[in-house]
Amino acid sequence: MISIDLHSHTTASDGTLDPVELCQRAQERQVHTLAITDHDTVAAHHFLREQALEGDLRLITGIELSTTWSGAEIHIVGLNFPLDHKDLDMVVKAQGESRRKRSHHIAERLARRLPDWNADQIFQKVLDVAVEQQQNSRHGFTLKPDEVQIGRPHFARWLINEGRCNDMDAAFRKYLDNSKIGNLKAFWPRMSQGVAWVRALGGTAVLAHPGKYRMTATKLRALLKDFKLAGGHAMEVQGSNHPQSQVEQMARYCQEYNLMASQGSDFHNPDYPWVDVGRLPPSLPSNLTPVWEGWK
Ligand code: AMP
Numbered sequence: 001m002i003s004i005d006l007h008s009h010t011t012a013s014d015g016t017l018d019p020v021e022l023c024q025r026a027q028e029r030q031v032h033t034l035a036i037t038d039h040d041t042v043a044a045h046h047f048l049r050e051q052a053l054e055g056d057l058r059l060i061t062g063i064e065l066s067t068t069w070s071g072a073e074i075h076i077v078g079l080n081f082p083l084d085h086k087d088l089d090m091v092v093k094a095q096g097e098s099r100r101k102r103s104h105h106i107a108e109r110l111a112r113r114l115p116d117w118n119a120d121q122i123f124q125k126v127l128d129v130a131v132e133q134q135q136n137s138r139h140g141f142t143l144k145p146d147e148v149q150i151g152r153p154h155f156a157r158w159l160i161n162e163g164r165c166n167d168m169d170a171a172f173r174k175y176l177d178n179s180k181i182g183n184l185k186a187f188w189p190r191m192s193q194g195v196a197w198v199r200a201l202g203g204t205a206v207l208a209h210p211g212k213y214r215m216t217a218t219k220l221r222a223l224l225k226d227f228k229l230a231g232g233h234a235m236e237v238q239g240s241n242h243p244q245s246q247v248e249q250m251a252r253y254c255q256e257y258n259l260m261a262s263q264g265s266d267f268h269n270p271d272y273p274w275v276d277v278g279r280l281p282p283s284l285p286s287n288l289t290p291v292w293e294g295w296k
């Protein structure tokens with residue numbers, strides 16, 4: 001079965017495959033259209049533009065922006081914007097600065113609990129983890145330390161390397177969830193800002209994984225209404241491993257708020273096969289307008 005996957009990550013953010021490896025895996029898994037949507041960076045796309053990829057995978061530009069809305073962290077996926085847009089760099093830089101400040105904050109909070117370390121040392125070690133991950137790339141994908149978008153998964157990996165926890169889940173539970181780390185949302189722009197940025201770049205603004213926010217139906221509807229009125233175009237209706245009942249509910253919201261429908265696996269890591277690139281239901285519910293319909 002051939003498929004379209006519009007949400008995925010590489011070592012440019014917190015994925016474990018480099019951009020070429022991700023494209024290869026996508027093709028092996030019969031994906032014909034792939035959006036790489038790293039957290040707050042388009043470095044994988046710039047890199048891939050210089051590579052001669054085999055096969056005929058259709059690559060869609062993408063980015064997953066961290067934003068906030070009403071006390072919640074909301075992810076906005078921007079799709080199909082021109083990679084050479086003159087303002088793209090401004091958006092990436094703004095998000096990069098927020099992510100850096102936030103990472104220093106996380107390092108400070110961790111240092112209070114790890115007496116052998118101070119915040120600067122932790123920050124440096126975690127940056128090394130992220131940079132090292134790229135240096136293992138077989139395809140020469142490396143970023144300068146100031147271009148790497150580090151996030152909590154990199155902190156988690158460092159904590160595991162240090163023997164402080166056994167796995168990612170434990171690291172998040174013990175050290176990295178919001179009750180341990182404090183208000184991480186405070187570092188991000190508002191959701192409406194994220195939507196405005198994507199629109200300014202000429203892209204399609206998609207509300208990422210609405211089922212993941214654990215909101216009541218009332219709150220989710222308020223979010224969808226604000227997203228729509230902010231100029232949002234589409235919402236993700238299905239991903240890897242979503243229960244059918246959730247897909248049906250999201251499809252109803254999609255119609256109710258007059259949004260287009262998107263789908264993406266949110267693939268990060270081949271070690272987690274239940275979320276794999278292209279692992280999606282065979283088609284979108286037929287009464288929805290796919291987000292790719294209007295793309296040339
Ligand atoms: P950040 O962008 O720093 O907020 O990190 C969030 C990322 O961490 C998400 O995109 C997920 O990839 C990952 N993540 C969140 N919770 C967990 C968890 N419990 N175990 C493993 N990874 C997680």
Ligand code: MN
Pocket residue numbers: 009014039268
């Ligand atoms: Mn992630």
Ligand code: MN
Pocket residue numbers: 064075208209
């Ligand atoms: Mn996300």
Ligand code: MN
Pocket residue numbers: 007008009064266
């Ligand atoms: Mn994602």
